[in-house]
Amino acid sequence: EAGVAQSPRYKIIEKRQSVAFWCNPISGHATLYWYQQILGQGPKLLIQFQNNGVVDDSQLPKDRFSAERLKGVDSTLKIQPAKLEDSAVYLCASSLGILAGEGDTQYFGPGTRLTVL
Amino acid sequence: GQQLNQSPQSMFIQEGEDVSMNCTSSSIFNTWLWYKQDPGEGPVLLIALYKAGELTSNGRLTAQFGITRKDSFLNISASIPSDVGIYFCAGQPMEYGNKLVFGAGTILRVKS
Numbered sequence: 001e002a003g004v005a006q007s008p009r010y011k012i013i014e015k016r017q018s019v020a021f022w023c024n025p026i027s028g029h030a031t032l033y034w035y036q037q038i039l040g041q042g043p044k045l046l047i048q049f050q051n052n053g054v055v056d057d058s059q060l061p062k063d064r065f066s067a068e069r070l071k072g073v074d075s076t077l078k079i080q081p082a083k084l085e086d087s088a089v090y091l092c093a094s095s096l097g098i099l100a101g102e103g104d105t106q107y108f109g110p111g112t113r114l115t116v117l
Numbered sequence: 118g119q120q121l122n123q124s125p126q127s128m129f130i131q132e133g134e135d136v137s138m139n140c141t142s143s144s145i146f147n148t149w150l151w152y153k154q155d156p157g158e159g160p161v162l163l164i165a166l167y168k169a170g171e172l173t174s175n176g177r178l179t180a181q182f183g184i185t186r187k188d189s190f191l192n193i194s195a196s197i198p199s200d201v202g203i204y205f206c207a208g209q210p211m212e213y214g215n216k217l218v219f220g221a222g223t224i225l226r227v228k229s
Binding site: 093111 | 121123150152157158159160161162165205207216217219220221222
């Protein structure tokens with residue numbers, strides 16, 4: 001079974017530029033997550049989708065970050081404009097979407113490493 | 118918000134030694150998970166714990182869900198060079214469904 005796919009793997013941009021990341025979850029997974037992982041820290045949830053609806057975006061900096069999952073499958077995360085502190089690895093994860101409880105394991109993609117100069 | 122305190126921050130051990138790391142929180146969690154992350158990769162699930170007091174093994178790995186629901190530990194027995202990586206605990210807070218909160222990670226280095 002194919003895992004979570006992400007692209008690009010690496011991206012270097014200058015501050016104030018825009019950037020977009022793409023994620024293709026595991027087939028059949030209803031829930032999709034975007035995490036930000038700053039060097040030396042654990043992943044922090046930015047946004048969670050259930051199919052094409054947003055479940056939780058409480059930690060998404062909405063003045064510059066946006067995400068969509070229009071058809072309930074692939075998702076894109078955009079940053080516009082980027083700041084130096086946005087340098088991090090952006091991880092996408094997906095899960096079956098069973099209601100909270102046993103079995104709703106999140107599977108992570110390899111991430112996109114963003115460097116903002 | 119919920120915060121997980123993971124310790125130790127890093128370990129440098131001799132091949133063959135046993136390793137122990139733990140996570141604590143002031144909040145109650147429904148689920149405790151342990152992930153391993155290799156350089157340039159996303160976290161990979163090692164062990165999932167769903168019930169207070171549960172003790173689960175996966176090969177040389179053993180993890181326990183604390184009886185108070187506020188802590189968990191991971192043990193690795195007879196470490197080998199490929200155990201090198203960053204280990205993260207993660208929990209699903211009781212009041213937040215399947216949202217995951219991660220610890221800061223334990224960096225494991227193994228000297229052969």
